[in-house]
Amino acid sequence: MTLSNLNGVPGREDAVREYVQQQLGGLVDDLRVDALGNLIAFRAGRDAPNGKVKERVMLSAHMDEIGFLVRYIDERGFLRLQPLGGFDPRNLFARNVTVQTRGGTLPGVLTPGGRPIHISNPEDRSKVPELRAFFVDLGLDAAAVRQQVRVGDMVTLDQQARRMGDLVVGKALDDRASVFMQLEVLRQLTGPPRHDLYAVFSTQEEVGLRGAVTAAYSVQPTIGIGLDVTLAVDTPGVEADEAVTRMGEGIGIKVYDSSMISTRWLVDEFVDLAEQAGVAYQLEVLSQGGTDGAAIQGSRSGVPTLTLSLPTRYIHSVTEAVHVSDLEAGVALLLAYLK
Ligand SMILES: [Zn+2]
Known part of the structure; x- marks a missing residue:
């Protein structure tokens, strides 16, 4: 909720970056800020067992709000x-x-x-x-x-975030809810992860994924995972087929939005992982919209990329709302993948 209350439009993410930087103390092996203001946190992975590759995994959640x-x-x-x-x-x-x-x-x-x-x-x-x-x-x-x-x-x-039933409601859950999720993953990830991990807190997403573009070029990931919110229109006045996702039914695994088609084998891998780990998930197809995942996927010669989407009601209003259990599912799925 603190994160949602902080102010930071595209190109003016300073207050959010300072807060995240404080929270990251002791959790990462390296931390840097690039020219676009992206905060790039690094955790060195374990050595891969014989015959396996140690990937460079880039997560990205944007700090800016509209x-x-x-x-x-x-x-x-x-x-x-x-x-x-x-x-x-x-x-x-x-x-x-x-x-x-x-x-x-x-x-x-x-x-x-x-x-x-x-x-x-x-x-x-x-x-x-x-x-x-x-x-x-x-x-x-x-x-x-x-x-x-x-x-x-x-x-x-202006809107102070608050708890409402099972939901957290605030002005900037897009995408501070994912920023929180990413911080939570770094907090709960004990020991070195399976792969080299670059957790990017990106800038200027809302004006065209600009921070993630430069971050993807400097990190040079071999696997990308975008973290953002998506529509949950499971509310009156909208047909079931247009809901996109539903609150409380798990983390969204993005199949499609108008900026990217998630890499198929990564979708399969995350679905299998969620089922093995008993994490609630829902497959997401969003007819219009784009996230940092698209910037990662299209960088350099292309990067296999997936986006995890938090179901969110009332996106781009001061009452953006996410379900606590969907947040927990997102953290659990990322930990299952990275541990
Ligand atoms: Zn967003």
Whole structure:
């Protein structure tokens, strides 16, 4: 939950990186940060038995969340925004936000321009405003805003994470839930893993898998495993065939999304492993979307790659929700593979 509360849009992942770096103390053999801000943690593998190969396994979970940069400060001190990542404007009405300036943070309110309901006409009410119509009010006069805020400052949605039944709900479980999972794997993995392990905490996923691209080139893995969330639309108003995954039915083993087709033998290997280890899993086909796995798979001359997906309700809203038992299943499956 701490991880979800931290703020970090693409290219501004510093707070998340610092937190993860602290958590990794004593858990890894080597730790470095590359020019794109990826945090790359290394654990040396055991020597492979005769006739077997010691692979270089790269895991990747992204630290960034969707958010905004200040695009323009208007003459009255209202901020206009550049979205970073795929927002649905319907999820953005009347939101508390935080603006991260060079001197500190400022509270703000995000809302679309236009007439409120008391004075709106039926046509106004039937329209969903475009992202460009949203602005941030800081409650300050224009001069005070200009003094403190600069174009390029980060704007994030406010929402404290909380426990709700079997679910954890927060603003940035995409993909901090996988960041947590990766940390948990490093905590629970006692002794050297079966293969050389590179656990990458990547940057700028939400604007096109940019961190994972450079990380895959420097790590040069022989096997890639992306860790990200996927849709769980097991909620009212949607047919069963469009659910993609279901909450609480296990970790998703991705077969397909529009950015990658998981390497077939790795899918088979992970399915067999899950069955042997008694870990709940579900096969996932996502018609649209992409993750770090695609960047790894397409790097250099190609890398066999799989993505493990956490079923998540309400993705890209402030109420992103994951099921605790699916998180546990993800950790268990990764440990079964790496130990
Ligand atoms: Zn993601």
